[in-house]
Amino acid sequence: MPDQTDPLTSELWATAHAMADAARTETLRHFRVAGLVSDNKLASGFDPVTEADRAAERAMRAVLAERRPEDGILGEEFESSQGTSGLTWVIDPIDGTRGYISGTPTWGVLIAVGDGDRVQLGIVDQPYIGERFCGGFGEAWVDGPMGRAPLRSRPCAGLSDAVLFSTFPEVGSEAERRGFEAVRDRVRLTRYGMDCYAYALVAAGQVDLVIEAGLHAYDVQGPIGVIEAAGGIVTDWQGGPALNGGRIVAAGSVEVHAEALELLSRAI
C-alpha cells in the first residue's frame, strides 16, 4: 500500500521491513526456549530475553548501517547516534519483555523513523503471530495470518462506550494511577496485559483508548506512526506531543481522546 512513486518513501519502507524481518528472526530464536526454568536464566547463566533483545537490535542496526548509514538511531539497548540526514530511527527490539518471558503473543518489535517533530513511518510487529501493523505517509495496514487489511481507527461517541487498555493496573505514580482510574471508572470495558499490541488494536479499530505512563521514546514512536496513519491520535496527558514518551494517551477518535484528556490532565 505504500506510495511507490516517491523513492525516499519506498526506501524507508523497504528499510523498515528489512529491519522488522531481521528482528523477527532474532526474537523468535529465543522465544519460549526458557520453558523449563522459572527465573529466565538457564542453568548456564544465559538470559534468553536479554540476548534476544540485544541480538534483535544489533540486527536492525546492521540493516541501517547497510541501507541508511546517514540516519540517526535511538535504540533501547545501545548508544544513540545523531546522523546527518535529519532522519532518526527509533527502535525497541522487544517491547513487553515481561510478556516475552511469559510466552505471551503480545510483545512486539517497534520501529519508527521521523525528523524529530513527526513520526513519518511506524511499525508494530508481532513475530510469533507473524503480524505486522504498518502506518505512514497517509497509509495504514496490517499483514497477518488472515492476509492484508487496511487499518482504520474507529469512532467512539464517548468514554461510556469506550474499550480501554493498559499494560498493568498499577499505572505509574500514585497521581498517575488516580488519573488512569478516573478514566477506567467511566469506560465500558477495561483490559490489561497486551503490551504494545494494545496500540495496534487502536489502529485496527478494535480498542478506543490506551493509557500508560513512564514510557520511553522507543516505546511509543512505532505505535504513533501506525495509529496516526490509521486516523487515531496519540498525545501526552496534557495533549502535547508524545514523541518522547512519558504519560501517553492513544485514542481512536478525537471525541474519546478529549474526554480522557480532561480527566487525565486534572489528576496530575
Next chain:
Amino acid sequence: MPDQTDPLTSELWATAHAMADAARTETLRHFRVAGLVSDNKLASGFDPVTEADRAAERAMRAVLAERRPEDGILGEEFESSQGTSGLTWVIDPIDGTRGYISGTPTWGVLIAVGDGDRVQLGIVDQPYIGERFCGGFGEAWVDGPMGRAPLRSRPCAGLSDAVLFSTFPEVGSEAERRGFEAVRDRVRLTRYGMDCYAYALVAAGQVDLVIEAGLHAYDVQGPIGVIEAAGGIVTDWQGGPALNGGRIVAAGSVEVHAEALELLSRAI
C-alpha cells in the same frame, strides 16, 4: 503424537480436531469485523460475538452428531444432552469473549471429553494465531506458527520464583480477591488479560500459576486436559476436583501449587 494403536483414542482425537477446525472457521468469520463500531452491535443490530459463539458451538455439535452421536454434550450456548456412552464433551466456543470483541489474540476454543471423573483429552485452540494446544492419554503438544512442539509444565521452587496470571485484577468476591492478592503479593511477576491462553502457557512451561474464580465447567475442562497431560495440576482452591469450575488454581508443579493453595484456602 496420540497413540494411534487404540481405536477409541484415535477416534476421540480425530473428533476433537474436526470440532476445533470447524470452530476456527466460524469464530474467524466474525473476528475483528466489528472494527468500526464500539458497542459490538453493527447498525443492523447484529452482534458479531454472539453470532460467532453460537455458530461455532453449532458447528462443533454437528461434528459430534455425525461422529459420536452416543456421547453427551455440555456446551456454553445450547442445552446439555446426557448421551449413552458414558463420555461427555464439554465445549466453550469462545472463551474470553471480551478479548474477542477487543480484537486480542488470546481468546480460545475449548474442547474436552471425559467420563465425568476425569478429563481424558483437552484442547485449547487459538484460531487467529493458528495455534492448538492438545493434551490427553499421556501426551501433550502444541501445533502452531513454529511447528509442533511437546508441552511440558516447568518446575518452580516456590511462589517467590513464580509467574502468576489471571484474567482480571478484580478476581471474584471480596474474599476471593483477598485470596488472589495474598498469592499475588508473594510471586515474582503477575500479569493479566490472557483469557484461556494463560492456561496454555502453564502447559507450555512458560507460566507457573493461573488463579481465577467464578468459572464454569466449560471454561476449565479443556485447560485441565492440556495441563494435566503436560505434567501440571489443576484443582479448586481447597485442592479438590476442578472439573465443575468455580475457584481454580492451575500450576505447573506440585510445590508452587501447594504454596498457593495454602494461601487461597485460608482466604475463603
